[in-house]
Amino acid sequence: MTNTRAGRAPVSYDAAVSEFSLAAVEATLAGSLTAGLNACVECCDRHVAPGRIALNWIAKDGRHVSLTFAALQEASARFAGMLAAEGIGAGDVVAGILPRTPELLITILGTWRAGAVYQPLFTAFGPKAIEQRLQTSRARLVVADMANRLKLDDVPNCPRVATVLRAGEVAPAGDIDLAAALAAAAPVFAPVLRRGTDLFLMMSTSGTTGAPKGVPVPLNALLAFGSYMRDAVDLRPEDKFWNLADPGWAYGLYYAVTGPLLLGHATTFCESPFTVEGTYDLIRRLGITNLAGAPTAYRLLIAAGAEAAAAVKGQLRVVSSAGEPLNPEVIRWFAQHLAAPIHDHYGQTEVGMVVNNHHGLDHPVRAGSAGLAMPGFRVAVLDDAGKELPPNQPGMLAVDMARSPLCWFTGYWQKDTPAIAGGYYRTGDTVEFDPDGSVSFIGRSDDVITSAGYRIGPFEVESALIEHPAVTEAAVIGVPDPERTELVKAFVVLAKGHVASEALAEELRLHVRNRLSAHSYPRLVEFVSDLPKTPSGKIQRFMLRSQEVQKQARN
Numbered sequence: 001m002t003n004t005r006a007g008r009a010p011v012s013y014d015a016a017v018s019e020f021s022l023a024a025v026e027a028t029l030a031g032s033l034t035a036g037l038n039a040c041v042e043c044c045d046r047h048v049a050p051g052r053i054a055l056n057w058i059a060k061d062g063r064h065v066s067l068t069f070a071a072l073q074e075a076s077a078r079f080a081g082m083l084a085a086e087g088i089g090a091g092d093v094v095a096g097i098l099p100r101t102p103e104l105l106i107t108i109l110g111t112w113r114a115g116a117v118y119q120p121l122f123t124a125f126g127p128k129a130i131e132q133r134l135q136t137s138r139a140r141l142v143v144a145d146m147a148n149r150l151k152l153d154d155v156p157n158c159p160r161v162a163t164v165l166r167a168g169e170v171a172p173a174g175d176i177d178l179a180a181a182l183a184a185a186a187p188v189f190a191p192v193l194r195r196g197t198d199l200f201l202m203m204s205t206s207g208t209t210g211a212p213k214g215v216p217v218p219l220n221a222l223l224a225f226g227s228y229m230r231d232a233v234d235l236r237p238e239d240k241f242w243n244l245a246d247p248g249w250a251y252g253l254y255y256a257v258t259g260p261l262l263l264g265h266a267t268t269f270c271e272s273p274f275t276v277e278g279t280y281d282l283i284r285r286l287g288i289t290n291l292a293g294a295p296t297a298y299r300l301l302i303a304a305g306a307e308a309a310a311a312v313k314g315q316l317r318v319v320s321s322a323g324e325p326l327n328p329e330v331i332r333w334f335a336q337h338l339a340a341p342i343h344d345h346y347g348q349t350e351v352g353m354v355v356n357n358h359h360g361l362d363h364p365v366r367a368g369s370a371g372l373a374m375p376g377f378r379v380a381v382l383d384d385a386g387k388e389l390p391p392n393q394p395g396m397l398a399v400d401m402a403r404s405p406l407c408w409f410t411g412y413w414q415k416d417t418p419a420i421a422g423g424y425y426r427t428g429d430t431v432e433f434d435p436d437g438s439v440s441f442i443g444r445s446d447d448v449i450t451s452a453g454y455r456i457g458p459f460e461v462e463s464a465l466i467e468h469p470a471v472t473e474a475a476v477i478g479v480p481d482p483e484r485t486e487l488v489k490a491f492v493v494l495a496k497g498h499v500a501s502e503a504l505a506e507e508l509r510l511h512v513r514n515r516l517s518a519h520s521y522p523r524l525v526e527f528v529s530d531l532p533k534t535p536s537g538k539i540q541r542f543m544l545r546s547q548e549v550q551k552q553a554r555n
Contacts, residue, residue: 013363013372016415018230020375020470023101025223033196033220033345033468039112039258041082042222044072047264056263056284057102058270065104067263073111074187075102079110081185082176086141086160090115090192093139093202094274096161096246097121097130097148100547102162103178104247107143108257109541112200115192118203122248123147124518127154128464136413143178162288196220202413203250203349205457214413223410227376228353229259232345233292233320234360240286242268244279244293249454250349251322255292276304283312283414291316291340294323294453296484298330298342303483304338313526316340319358323453324485326374328367346441347368348427350409350419351399355379355439368439378404381433388421391433392440398424413462447541449478451486456520464512465490465522470498471508475531475539476522479548486490491531491544500527 008146030046031037033525043056048069053062055067060481094111096118111118119137134142140437144152145164149172160205171177194200201217229235233255243256248412260267268286268403272278274297282288298321301309319334319342324346334342343365347353353531357371365371373379380388381395389395392394399407401423411419430442449456458476473493478486494500504523514519532543 001217006066010059013358013361013375016361016375017423020405021041022223024404025227028226029222030329031193036193036195037219038115039219039222040109040202042111043112043261044069044076044109044256045262047192048073049271052264053266055102055105056268056274056286057100058265059269059285060271063283064104066266067105072105073123075106075182076109076113077187077189078182078185079106080114080189080192082162082178083110083114083141084179084189085174085181086186088114088116088140090194091117091198093119093137093338094136095115095119095121095137095139095142097123097125097142097144097151098145098164099123099145100247100271101145101164102269103143103145103268105257106182108247108253113189113191114195115198116201117199120248120253121148122246122517125151125248125517126464126513126517127151128467128515129460130515131155131158132211132460133204136204136212145253155228156305157371174241188510195218201238201253203253205412207347211459211463215409218408219412221352222258222404223522224352224374224376225254225259226262226409227406228374229263229265230357231360231374232343232353232356232358233259233290234318234358235260235263235265235290237265239265239290239317240268240288241290242270242282242288242292244274244291244297245323245453250352251347252290254352262502274300276300276308280304280308280312280555283315287315289317290320291318292320292322295321295330296324296328296452299327299483299497300333302333309337310314313337314339320359322353323455324450325368325370331367331541341365344370346439350405351425351427352374354399354404354407355397364436366438366518368435368440369434370441376404378403379439380424381431381439382424382426386424389433391435394430394480397427397431397439398428399427403446404407407464428547447477449486449488451478451481451488452484452519454490454519460516461488461490461512461520461522464515465492465508467515468511470495471502473531473539475541475544477541477544477548479524479545480552487524488520488522489524489548491526491528493528493530 032046036316053066054069057065128310143162146169163461182364196219199216204212204213245252248255343357346355354377355370357365378400382398383395431439461476462474462504465471472495481487532540
């Protein structure tokens with residue numbers, strides 16, 4: 001999929017909407033949604049040319065390694081051959097729990113080449129979170145580095161593991177040594193063609209009223225992913241692109257891996273954890289001109305001050321923000337101290353990005369607005385009865401399925417409860433239309449917590465807490481925080497024989513951190529005698545949130 005807008009006059013948003021053609025978007029693919037296509041061909045093979053770079057990888061030790069599309073084509077063929085030798089093929093699920101290294105990209109592309117389905121597992125997940133997701137997908141294989149391989153020992157009925165080994169490491173008995181298996185496999189593997197409705201990704205929701213649900217992503221989602229990269233991110237051939245998001249999550253996998261490679265553009269992996277110094281250094285070192293990420297990262301850049309930003313001021317052509325509403329102060333600071341326009345984008349795992357302040361399309365951008373529906377989507381604001389509301393009336397943001405040809409979501413994996421009702425997919429977010437048609441975000445309609453750019457489902461955290469012998473009941477909410485948007489707070493009812501103490505609170509924090517993930521543990525713990533509930537016994541988290549608001553007001 002080629003960005004045909006590079007070097008041309010700006011395209012107006014209204015023109016892009018009125019001229020939108022699904023057939024024209026489909027024509028940008030090498031394959032056919034009906035006759036057959038392969039995600040590895042779309043994101044790798046068709047872009048092979050002498051010296052054409054697909055990945056710029058900054059290793060933990062600071063090394064900069066570049067991989068070409070040709071190198072990834074061969075490596076993905078070897079990976080697909082390894083899968084075939086294991087009896088894994090079209091429609092089977094392969095999970096990956098890997099840091100941002102070349103092996104991660106090889107795993108993804110090789111899975112696609114075999115016609116299989118890739119499932120991301122975030123590296124901060126603990127055994128419980130991994131177990132739930134593997135049970136949902138029934139993955140046939142997990143690819144892990146040794147740091148994450150150890151967690152799999154505590155995952156019941158874990159599938160076979162292919163292990164990435166570094167110098168001096170030895171694979172556990174029964175594991176596949178990934179490097180040895182790739183070396184033994186043939187360097188050529190014919191891509192397995194699939195239909196547009198066949199899956200190539202298996203994602204998971206954050207989990208609100210229950211365990212995280214599987215989100216099946218079909219190959220026809222490639223049309224929407226490419227459109228977002230062109231219209232909203234405005235990725236141009238001359239850009240140096242870096243999406244800060246981890247590929248263990250939707251925004252990273254959709255738009256740090258799939259999207260740029262789909263356009264034949266190099267992506268960037270930084271193996272080291274986020275730091276302000278490291279981020280500015282990489283931007284300067286690689287000459288990054290097009291940056292994407294979450295407001296939390298941007299706020300940390302701001303906190304470091306204008307002096308830290310001076311070295312790259314004027315280098316960034318455009319910056320995109322997703323994951324949580326963008327504070328207007330961030331917009332002003334980026335304009336003043338980085339001389340870069342930063343635009344807010346909105347989406348979900350289920351539908352990808354659907355409302356954006358588009359860098360690639362010409363339309364007014366208002367601070368505090370999430371933007372306009374991406375061409376190929378129509379969104380509406382619904383009241384409780386499902387009726388569409390006019391501007392300046394708050395309601396639930398929904399996707400009008402019949403008039404959204406790029407929307408690929410049809411329902412959750414193996415769930416009987418329909419996710420689409422009355423012709424709309426309801427996002428669960430409260431918004432309102434402005435008179436110009438842009439969308440202003442008001443707040444969450446469900447219990448999902450947004451912290452440091454991550455969407456955290458309270459159910460998983462509560463489940464992990466209840467596993468601890470000291471805990472009888474637990475409820476988890478998000479409380480406002482100026483740096484992280486929200487902090488995870490747990491209200492805990494103790495079992496008999498246990499006494500509340502800061503030592504116990506710290507023990508519970510570490511328990512959740514180790515069992516679930518490093519980003520979703522409760523930083524705040526309050527011991528209570530009981531929890532507010534409905535007559536049927538459901539915890540009323542909104543009452544806990546209300547209490548927190550009142551408490552903060554008194555303070």
